[in-house]
Amino acid sequence: MVERMIAGSILTLDWGSTRTKAFLLDRVDGHYRLIAAGWAPTFGRALEHDPLKGLQEAVSRIEKAVGRRLMGGEGLPLIPEREMEGVDFFTASVSFQPPLRVMLVSLSKISLEAARKAISSYYAVEAGSFSFLEEESRSARVERLLRTLSENMPDLILITGGTEGSNPEPIAEMARMLSLVYPLYPGLGKPPIIFAGNSAARGAVEETLSSITELRFVDNILPTLEEQNIGPLFKELEDLYRKLKLSELYDLGYLRSTLSAPLTSSLSAFTLMIRYLCSLYGFERGVLGVDVGGTYTSLVGATKDNFFSTVRSDLALNRADFLLREPERVARWLPYETTPDKIAEIVLEKSLRPESVPVTKEELMLEGAVIREVLREAFSTAREAFKGLFGPELSVDMVVITGGALGSFPITGWIALTLLDSLQLSGVMMLAVDRLGLCSALGSIAPLNPVAVSQVLERDALIPLGTVIAPSGSAPEGTIALKATISFDDGRVLEAEVKAGSIEVIPLAPGRKASLEISFLRGMSLEPSKKGQAKIEARGGLIGIVLDARGRPLPLPSPAQRNKIQKWLWEMET
Amino acid sequence: MNFIRSVRISPFSLIRVERRLPFPGEVLVRTGESVEPQQTIAVAEQRGWVCLEVAKELGVKEEELERFLKKKPGEKIEAGEELASRKGFLPFTYVSYASPVSGRVAAIGMGMVILETISGNIELKAGLKGTVSEIIPYYGAIIESKGALVEGAWSNNKEREGIVKVATDKDKALTPEALQTAAKGFVLICGTIQDEGTLSKAAALQIGGIVAGSLKATLRDQALSMPYPIILTEGFGETPMNSAAFELFRTAEGYEVTLLASPPSIVISVAEDLLAPGVTRRETSSKVKVSRGHYKGLVGEPLEKEQRELLLESGYITPAMLVRLENGVEVRVPIANLEAIES
Numbered sequence: 044m045v046e047r048m049i050a051g052s053i054l055t056l057d058w059g060s061t062r063t064k065a066f067l068l069d070r071v072d073g074h075y076r077l078i079a080a081g082w083a084p085t086f087g088r089a090l091e092h093d094p095l096k097g098l099q100e101a102v103s104r105i106e107k108a109v110g111r112r113l114m115g116g117e118g119l120p121l122i123p124e125r126e127m128e129g130v131d132f133f134t135a136s137v138s139f140q141p142p143l144r145v146m147l148v149s150l151s152k153i154s155l156e157a158a159r160k161a162i163s164s165y166y167a168v169e170a171g172s173f174s175f176l177e178e179e180s181r182s183a184r185v186e187r188l189l190r191t192l193s194e195n196m197p198d199l200i201l202i203t204g205g206t207e208g209s210n211p212e213p214i215a216e217m218a219r220m221l222s223l224v225y226p227l228y229p230g231l232g233k234p235p236i237i238f239a240g241n242s243a244a245r246g247a248v249e250e251t252l253s254s255i256t257e258l259r260f261v262d263n264i265l266p267t268l269e270e271q272n273i274g275p276l277f278k279e280l281e282d283l284y285r286k287l288k289l290s291e292l293y294d295l296g297y298l299r300s301t302l303s304a305p306l307t308s309s310l311s312a313f314t315l316m317i318r319y320l321c322s323l324y325g326f327e328r329g330v331l332g333v334d335v336g337g338t339y340t341s342l343v344g345a346t347k348d349n350f351f352s353t354v355r356s357d358l359a360l361n362r363a364d365f366l367l368r369e370p371e372r373v374a375r376w377l378p379y380e381t382t383p384d385k386i387a388e389i390v391l392e393k394s395l396r397p398e399s400v401p402v403t404k405e406e407l408m409l410e411g412a413v414i415r416e417v418l419r420e421a422f423s424t425a426r427e428a429f430k431g432l433f434g435p436e437l438s439v440d441m442v443v444i445t446g447g448a449l450g451s452f453p454i455t456g457w458i459a460l461t462l463l464d465s466l467q468l469s470g471v472m473m474l475a476v477d478r479l480g481l482c483s484a485l486g487s488i489a490p491l492n493p494v495a496v497s498q499v500l501e502r503d504a505l506i507p508l509g510t511v512i513a514p515s516g517s518a519p520e521g522t523i524a525l526k527a528t529i530s531f532d533d534g535r536v537l538e539a540e541v542k543a544g545s546i547e548v549i550p551l552a553p554g555r556k557a558s559l560e561i562s563f564l565r566g567m568s569l570e571p572s573k574k575g576q577a578k579i580e581a582r583g584g585l586i587g588i589v590l591d592a593r594g595r596p597l598p599l600p601s602p603a604q605r606n607k608i609q610k611w612l613w614e615m616e617t
Numbered sequence: 618m619n620f621i622r623s624v625r626i627s628p629f630s631l632i633r634v635e636r637r638l639p640f641p642g643e644v645l646v647r648t649g650e651s652v653e654p655q656q657t658i659a660v661a662e663q664r665g666w667v668c669l670e671v672a673k674e675l676g677v678k679e680e681e682l683e684r685f686l687k688k689k690p691g692e693k694i695e696a697g698e699e700l701a702s703r704k705g706f707l708p709f710t711y712v713s714y715a716s717p718v719s720g721r722v723a724a725i726g727m728g729m730v731i732l733e734t735i736s737g738n739i740e741l742k743a744g745l746k747g748t749v750s751e752i753i754p755y756y757g758a759i760i761e762s763k764g765a766l767v768e769g770a771w772s773n774n775k776e777r778e779g780i781v782k783v784a785t786d787k788d789k790a791l792t793p794e795a796l797q798t799a800a801k802g803f804v805l806i807c808g809t810i811q812d813e814g815t816l817s818k819a820a821a822l823q824i825g826g827i828v829a830g831s832l833k834a835t836l837r838d839q840a841l842s843m844p845y846p847i848i849l850t851e852g853f854g855e856t857p858m859n860s861a862a863f864e865l866f867r868t869a870e871g872y873e874v875t876l877l878a879s880p881p882s883i884v885i886s887v888a889e890d891l892l893a894p895g896v897t898r899r900e901t902s903s904k905v906k907v908s909r910g911h912y913k914g915l916v917g918e919p920l921e922k923e924q925r926e927l928l929l930e931s932g933y934i935t936p937a938m939l940v941r942l943e944n945g946v947e948v949r950v951p952i953a954n955l956e957a958i959e960s
Contacts, residue, residue, distance in 0.1 A: 084621075084622060180670070181668075181670060181727070181729065182668040182669060182670045182729060183668075185668040185727075185729060185731065186666055186667070186668045189666045189668070189731070190666070193664070193666075196640060219726070219727055220727065222726075223724055223726040223727055223729070223731070224724070224731070226724060227666070227723055227724060227731070227733070229640050229641065229664065230640065230641065231641055231755060367834075367835075367837070367838075383835055384833060384834050384835050385834075387834030387835050387837070387853070388834040388853045388854045390834075391771075391834050391837060391852070391853040392852050392853055392854070392909070395770050395771055395852050395853075396622070396770075396852070396908055396909065396954075398622065398953045399908060399909040399953050399954050400909070400929065400931070400933050400935055400951050400953045400954060401909075401929075401931040401933070402909065402910040402911070402929050402930060402931055402951070402954070403910075403929075403930050403931055404930055404931055404932070406931060407931040407932065407933075453929075453931060453932030453933045453934070454932050
């Protein structure tokens, strides 16, 4: 991965759809540290779609903070550093460009579903789908394929179908059909084609399609009916995203000559960071990254051997239209009564002015309730895949939260509560928040200077929130669900009892540790196979130790249970 | 003024609007050409395809089909015209295949012929009176014009022209009763829209469009289905129209106006400054508009150049600006909840 090592000051950006965040990193006492950060809205106004303005403003805020000129006359970073001016290196991750529009051409409905899941792992949306094995005449099939192609105008075409060892002939026939209709594509460009189906059909596919457009091959995404393999396709989609969506940005001013490393997608950079964290700490169960941004929501899971990601470009705090039809989903997370109109208003207003901030606590709770449902929706479609990665109990070692919507929430405890309410993870897990949105920006530096990445990631990017202990199961509300003896590293000992249906927070500052001996009662357990007692080592954070005895699956509250929501919010208001 | 989101509410300015077809077609205008709002500036053919299994019909092998075809790729064919034929050894074994539709031979392969049919044209209108300043090859053009401009926050994706008519005060809801006097083709200016009866009655009266401060949020889907354009200057809820835009519309009553969908904007055709005729505007406005919170929709003037951090009740600590609002209140507003008014 390491192509070349660099040493010197680094200006790095996370160029988001709502905000542009700029970070200046430099060496302090031999270690890389975050020196200053600045942000600005990426686009000041709708009619001038010029992301350089957001870049310039964000960097100028750093200039003011450090009293050093970083930009040259062209409005781009001054490189290299010279006499208290400029920086040595400049990198950026980008998420404001639209997602890849992928047309799915699949043999059967099973392979079509596999393709849908596979593209949801990347910053891509479905732009039409075609399944070959439908009951119809050949001519009707050709017309349907042509209609799908011309109506959707995709950026690329993904062909899938056939498990390994199956008959390749139907795929060859499908490829011939595609080659017949492809020249009639009404757009100006020539969408490339990725083949991710039965490898036995590669020869036929190459013979038929290689002369009409750029053709790429990746491993079969569905080698067997039980197994899905999306890693190679993820890499190919990232490569095409760079080529089709990011390459046009190099023509902005002198950006091409200023960048020290290729632009990368924020998703790819964040994925890299989550995988890196998992290997850095040698976690057994894995790390989950949660990014609720301005225009998309992504979840990235990594274990020591594998990773999985899901991206929903249709879901974010600013893209929550689905809740207009089901406002009760938002209302159930609120401790006060509200109307469907008020809920619809916040959902729609946020889509118009994503950078606006809630003024009152009620507005904040409303935004938090919307985020819960956005995250629940995003996670629901990928739950089975994450169970495959983390096990049926969805138990992880660490969760990292980032993104402008959730990561910057002003009440730290509510970040954790929102996460627990929506994803319903169980077990023992550390939580950390990337408040500044530094993770993705660091990911763009990784190919140049992994040392700087690791030093800044641990010291400045991730703020520990503490340790959550969330048993599975259920118990009658109000009865004692768990008893804990907490031995702090300063010698203090505390006994705690937590009733079923409630949450207790035990303060434990960042850097501190505590040992817990917990007895689970009344149907609660950390793992179904290990009922009874558990010994846990907890690490501190801004919140401390969270004993979540609400059970899993979490009984979703009804609007009539507002007192319960209020109690959870109070307990976690840290 | 520090970098904040901005919105144009201008009595006279240069307006540049990009007009684009959804897919490539033919651009019908040239740079420098004058255009009218209803003038077609680009056109694209709406194509359909019919796939014919000719080899199967003739009883020939797929790979041999081209030998039997009477038309080549690119050639036109009429409905009923012979597309292919096969002679047997005897006269009565002659097999003819006539095209069921008119079109053009688009592709031949796999024993099939794909005919392209033209089902209609998509016409792209100029949208406003002005001059073509730039051609977007195959897709459209950028039209430049001069006039008064109000940028909105949301539109229902419809476009039309009409005559400005102020229907209510800036903070009043447009009601079905108020629509009694509205005439067909007028663009109605109002404070808010709060009931569905107003939207449907306006459709029945064939009004030209509505520009409102805000719309009750749960009426959004109905607003999207209306046949006439709706533009909101503030957004959703019960926020009145901001006074800067409302005053401009009041002055423009009786003028011709164009409602554009994306970005939502209202262009008023005037040859000189609407608020100060004969005067060349020199200074840029330093006014701002509150876009969220208790004072939403109110216009004010910043009292300090520097922003200061403000702790909000929600817990956010955010850069804020001290603003004197039009109602006399002086208040510090987060810059994220402000829009600079560009005039």
